[in-house]
Amino acid sequence: MLFNSVAFLIFLPVVVLLYYLLPQKFCWVLLLAASYVFYGSWKIEFLCLIIFSTIVDFYVGKLMHRATEKWRRNALLAVSLTANLGLLFVFKYLVLFLPPMDPMIANIYTVDHPFLGFIVQGIYFTIPVGISFYTFQTLSYTIDIYHRRIEPETHIGHFALFVTFFPQLVAGPIERFSRLMPQLKEKHQATYRQFQKAFRLMLYGFFIKMCIADNLSPLVDMVYDNPALFNGWSTWFGTFGFGLQIYTDFAGYSLIAQGAALCLGINLIDNFKTPYFSTSIGEFWNRWHISLSNWFRDYLYIPLGGNKVSLLRWSVNILAVFIISGFWHGANYTFLIWGAIHGLLYLVERGINARKRLPQTRLVRFIGGILIFASVNLAWLFFRIDTLTDVPNHVSQLFHSTGATVLELTWPLVAMLGVFLVFELLLYNNRIDRLLDKFNLPLRWTIYALFVWCITAWAGVTNHPFIYFQF
Amino acid sequence: MHKGLHTTLKIAIRLLVGAVVLFSFNLIYWKYFWMKDLDKHGPMLYNLIEIQDTFDAFYFGESSNFTTHPDDYNQLRISDNISAEFEGWRLGALNHGAYHVGMFRPLVSRVHNFKNRKTVIVTMNLRTFNQDVIYSPSEANLQLSTRFYKRSPALLNRVFVSFNYYDNRSGHERDLLKWKAWTYDTLKSTYDSISFEKNTIRRWCEVPKFLDSNGVQDDAKRQLADQYIKAYAFQIDEHNPMLKEFDDLVGIAKRKNLNLVFNLIPENIEDAQLYIGDNLVWLMRSNRDFLVERYTEQGILVVDNLELLESKHFIDRAVIPQEHYDAEGRERVGKSVANALKNQRTNVTDPE
DSSP states (O other), rough: OOOOSSSHHHHHHHHHHHHHOOHHHHHHHHHHHHHHHHHTOGGGHHHHHHHHHHHHHHHHHHHHOOOOOOHHHHHHHHHHHHHHHHHHHHIIIGGGGGGGOOOOHHHHHHOOOOOHHHHHHHTTTOOTTTHHHHHHHHHHHHHHHHHTSSOOOOOOOHHHHHHHHHGGGTOOOHHHHHHHHHHSSOOOOOOOOHHHHHHHHHHHHHHHIEEEEEEEHHHHHHHHOOOOGBHHHHHHHHHHHHHHHHHHHHHHHHHHHHHHHHTTOOOOOOSSSSSGGGGHHHHHHHHHHHHHHHHHHIITTTTTTTTTTTTHHHHHHHHHHHHHHHHHHHHHHHHHHHHHHHHHHHHHHHHHHHOOOOOOHHHHHHHHHHHHHHHHHHHHHHHHOOOOHHHHHHHHHHHOOOOOBBBOOOOHHHHHHHHHHHHHTTTSSSSSHHHHHTTTHHHHHHHHHHHHHHHHHSSSSOOOOOOGGOO | HHHHHHHHHHHHHHHHHHHHHHHHHHHHHHTTHHHHHHHHHOOOHHHHHHHHTTTTTEEEGGGGGOOOTTTOOOOOHHHHHHHHSSSTTTEEEETTTOOOOOOHHHOOTTTTOOOSSOOEEEEOOGGGSSHHTTOOOTHHHHHHHHHHHHHSSHHHHHHHTTTTTTTOOOOHHHHHHHHHHHOOOOOOOEEEEEESSSSSHHHHHHSSSSSOOOSOBBBHHHHHHHHHHHOOOOOTOOOHHHHHHHHHHHHHHTTTTOEEEEEOOOOOOHHHHHHHHHHHHHHHHOOOOOOOHHHHTTEEEEEEOTTTTOOOGGGGTOOOOOOOOOHHHHHHHHHHHHHHHHHHHHHHHOOO
């Protein structure tokens, strides 16, 4: 079930209504059932993967907590890692090592062998939605128990809800057990203020996803499909447009997720904080996909030694973390290179700062911001492009365009980009629900009306699933 | 005031203001933006709105109506050929490649209720009922357009499209359903001299064909033969979704007092016989009989052109079984429909 679907617009209010009507002790059953319905609406078969992951991690967690011997705890951690990363490997990366398959052959095979066919489809064509997110979330649970940072959950139903909580199930934010579980167990009272905040988060989320990302998507696709067709300006717009598209798509999703969770009284962490206004790569990663950055910091970077190792080792670790985070996005070498570029930029930045720390004047920060914006957006080229062999052609078209076609920007899109830019500036170090508190009622309602108008009349038309669903 | 009541009142006022705002937005959208969206995403309704007050009748068709073939001695469409038979009678053609009754039905529902009974001719393509069309990969885009054709407030249709409230299953998913149907939908004979030893499309396609004396297969002919099986080896029954669309269309025409005419367009029976044989032709004819009988009984004029044309009139006959006719073919289909309308005028009522 997509957030931007009529089904979800009906599903959410029904769940919220039942949630506040039911006695507290049944709320987890409702949310778990709702989450399974939400996830199963994509492909019911993939529910068995999430249930498998839930069962493995629940019992591993319990056994690990009881175990006192180091080897037993290590073995149990290995079981959890193998099960979760194994799932991820089979459904996301195995395709790299297999010969290509014709979609039609896969369909015929699925008709003849439904069970194996569903696995083949999952490996080649329809990666189970959100697998990278929920496997990472459950991994953080077992690793935290391993390090005795948390106590294991004793109720499998509650644990299953932690794994599948529908607002953040398919594309995060990746939550920690210690933060989410207590909220899921708590008794929540419906308040006007809470729904007001949720409405604001969701409204702005829908606006940036449906009006900015979905309207940019066809333009970006056209340029990436055939850059030689377009003139210089259009090629640059399409290339940089992807940076804006992926940001508004994913940040939009995260805001809707936060809003949906808040309707149930649950606070999810902020996943984006106006990342394109960052003045350094380090700052960018503190503002972009924050829950994943934190995950890699806590469960990969720090275990590798953090900053308490030699400079050479630290540099290798940084590069490794960025490359792995790139690879997390998908089974393509282009993601590896995207991650490596960010790793190198980070190392260069740290190198410069180590030699001579630049004064943090407005001018320096401004120039830094421009450089980071340009580098990050050019790096997106590797993220978006289909194959590495397309890169030279695309880059050469940026600087020596051979085409004459001009991308057609409609005036509603230009107007909405303007509105978005204004709000991004206002939202620097702020959040939409808090920002709107500062405005008086008429201005607030004008803003609501503006967003509602854009969503209803000017949203993108063709079907664009959230980009991060494929990860 | 009691706090609970205050909150309820606050929410009620907001809901009321929200409803007024949405109502106003619908008016603004309908007046200033709707036609632009239609032009882009729902072109047939755009055309219908443009022409419906100035034409006496409408022809809803797909690519069978026109040609892009350079060798044709004229470019007249089937609808032009019908129109030519009635002096002063203005027949507006609305055609779009790959469209089918699923799109025509909501469009016909948008035809105004006129004082004079208007004639609406709708193309009835036998292949529309097959699994290849029902599960076509282009269906998602067609369904998107269809959403714009529905008789709901303009802004609501727009919202439904952007919130994915239409059948937008991917081509891959549809292909899987098609293969399921080709594997499990069985053919049954009700005629003594016809039997289906290979009673599913898949099994029938797997049979070796066009083998020479050395057992070597003529691949080109075999592929074309298989295309014929995939196109016509089906039996229309009450569960066929396209049949329901045609039934609904009949209901709409009756409510709107339209003179609904189905133009059952020609198929290449000659090549179906040549490449496959009696079994396939029997299926084509029995499907035709089913449709003609069903809709004639409901008082609809069904012009049966299924066997009107010889193979030479099918432009794509060497590649694929498809209803793309040469100029003479279109002329003959047009004349056939016109004659049926003339007969109807003589027997029942004026086509206008």
